[in-house]
Amino acid sequence: MSEEFDGLTALVTGGASGIGLATATVLRDRGARVVVLDRADTAPDGLDLVHADVSDDGQVRSAVAAAVERLGGLDILVNNAGVGAQGGIDANDDDEWRKVLDINVLGLVRVTRAALPSLRASDHAAIVNTCSIAATAGLPNRALYSASKGAVLSLTLAMAADLIAEGIRVNAVNPGTADTPWVGRLLDAADDPAAERAALEARQPHGRLVSAQEVANAVAYLASPGAGSTTGTTLAVDGGMAGLRLRK
Template sequence: MRLINKVAIVTGAGAGIGAATAELFIQEGAKVVVADFNADAVNEVVRRLGEDAIACSVDVRDSAQVKAMIDLAVKRFGGLDIIVNNAGRGSLGTVETMEENDWDDIIAVNLKGVYLCSKYAIPALRARGGGAIVNTASNIVQFAIKDRAAYVAAKGGVAALTRAMALDHSVDNIRVNSVAPGVIWSNYYNKMLTQVPDPDAFVSGLKARAPMGRYGEPRDIANAILYLACDESGFATGSMLTVDGGAAAW
């Protein structure tokens, strides 16, 4: 097992990539704080994962709540070795059509949340002699898509912030990397199937976005996050690992 005696926080862990990552980390021997805005969701995940996981309801836009999340990991498990900044949300709109409050919220959740979680995690990571920060970016930082202006901007910021933090904190033996998912099946797409006129065509369209001819599963991204979090990637920092079935290569 690759995470024996490690303590991790995973945000956005109520479902999807975050929940899959928390589950994989537990399987690899870690103690995990399962954090999400949705308290009911994280409680259900923790119920499945057992005693090596604890739930934390957190709004990553709120510094006091983020501090409390870090303190919970340290007090309950004795320290912190890994934080996975996975909390995020999307939104439709161009810079012309988006309302300012929607823009601010997308930037706050996806980018400010990474800043706050990293800011308050770094002293705890340093106290353990170093550690790993893994941020969830997106393959769209390598190209753009229509009608997603705020999301593209936020995830581009995550990718750039990852590189900046890697330079700033290599002296602390803290590695900072990001993972860039493509289309990953989630509850969002399950809901979409009930709303589109032709569900089969919708699924086919998702698969066609990647040269591999399929969409990804949350476990595909969890495996990449595990690699970036564990000692096997000990010489990797400031990098972005794209996991999108080849979509960014087009």
């Protein structure tokens, strides 16, 4: 496994924490040279960082160019950067809708657009987008977030169709509720954090939150040259939430 990505290069957005950090670490440990793109000011241990906010096209273009220069090319792009939102359809004002869609959807577009020339030059080009169970299952109090991830799901399929002739594979990973810093902040803000965590765990058939490492392993599979015939696919890492209906 440590040689799976030998000679390949990868850029992971939102790679300074959570699923992004786990993904960057897995790719590095399996042989890839990795740069993370993040708003963080400090690079995670053992990883190189380019600073950018994916809502700013100028920052994105400069950061992607810097990453490609450091890496000497680009084979793998992981579009992981994103933000969450809570509430039903009437809970978020127009500015919040614009902000979340600008980061979760247009941010993916900006980074991919900047990276495409380098990916087109690769013999093993792969893009993996971080989507969500919220794109395929109706979750309460997640209207805005679900809409943004539904767009990511549709965009993944459209990108795969557009880019297959150029040898660029495009897939998405669909995590269930994952044990990440963002979910941790939601739990901390709840009236009863322990009860809220128990409810989120019970919602997933395997009875616990998904780990960032499990999602990262799925991303690595989709990015691997060994998955050369896999494109236009969404891989659920959700403890069975999307498809299982267990009797209680």
